Amino acid sequence: MALLNILRYPDPRLYKRAARVAEIDEPVRALVRDMAETMYAAPGVGLAATQVDVHKRVVVIDASETRDQLLVLINPEIVAREGIQYCEEGCLSVPGIYEAVERAERVTVHALGVTGRPFTLTAEKLLAICIQHEMDHLEGKVFVDYLSRLKQQRIKAKLQKQLRKTA
Ligand code: NI
Numbered sequence: 001m002a003l004l005n006i007l008r009y010p011d012p013r014l015y016k017r018a019a020r021v022a023e024i025d026e027p028v029r030a031l032v033r034d035m036a037e038t039m040y041a042a043p044g045v046g047l048a049a050t051q052v053d054v055h056k057r058v059v060v061i062d063a064s065e066t067r068d069q070l071l072v073l074i075n076p077e078i079v080a081r082e083g084i085q086y087c088e089e090g091c092l093s094v095p096g097i098y099e100a101v102e103r104a105e106r107v108t109v110h111a112l113g114v115t116g117r118p119f120t121l122t123a124e125k126l127l128a129i130c131i132q133h134e135m136d137h138l139e140g141k142v143f144v145d146y147l148s149r150l151k152q153q154r155i156k157a158k159l160q161k162q163l164r165k166t167a
Contacts, residue, residue, distance in 0.1 A: 004038045004052040008163065009094045009142055010156050018048075018055045018138040020075050024116045028058065032072055032114050035060045040067065044092040046130040048137030051093050059134040063127045071121075076111035076135055079120075087129055089143045096162070097155050101146045103132045 007014050021028055031054060039047040039060050049058040059073040083105030088098045106124040109131055113119055123131055133143055144155055 001037045002034050003041055004034050006038065006042070006047075006051050006092050007053055009091070009144060009159060011093075013053050014050060014093060014137070014142055015140040016050065016055045017140045018050055018057045021056050021058060021112075024074060024112065024114065028056070028074070029114060031056070031058060032060060032074075036062075036070055036072075039092075042092050043067075045126070046134045047092060048134045050137040050140070057138050059131075059138070061127070061130045061134060063130050071127075072114045073109065073111040073131070073134070074114070074116075076109050076131070076138075078107050078109050078132070078135065080106075080108040080122075082106040085125070085129070087126075089129065089133055091133070091143055093137075093142065094144055094155065094159065097144070097158070099143065099147055099151065101133075101143050103129050107131055109135075 035047050035052060045063050046061040049056045057075045059076060061071040062069055081104035085103055085105045086100045089101050090098045105128065106122065107128045108120060108122045110120050144152055
């Protein structure tokens with residue numbers, strides 16, 4: 001297993017659209033293991049393959065308090081959404097920034113698990129937010145994109161300043 005490098009906003013590679021996984025083979029399973037390890041180490045509640053510069057439709061999430069409920073979504077599709085919630089979100093690609101974003105309150109998602117078995121899951125609250133947030137990454141979208149232009153510019157400036165400090 002290996003810790004993967006997480007791309008930082010506004011890296012243009014975060015804006016690539018991910019391709020469907022044609023076959024869940026050993027490289028895909030290894031990617032899932034490395035992504036899970038990277039997410040837990042960060043620590044974060046979710047990670048999309050896009051964030052580690054692999055443009056495949058793979059997401060890992062663990063929104064549990066006990067950090068032992070790994071959810072793997074391969075080729076996920078939201079088939080139903082209901083209600084509205086606003087919650088402050090963060091992102092491992094946008095460190096230190098938390099902003100409220102509008103999301104569906106409840107979503108039903110179809111996906112494949114790491115064994116290739118299809119499943120359907122209905123999620124609400126934090127888990128529903130995570131699913132929507134991570135699936136946005138697969139579309140080349142970062143939560144910052146929902147904010148006003150002014151906020152986006154401030155966040156870019158702040159992150160570029162952080163980057164210069166660590167360089
Ligand atoms: Ni994110």
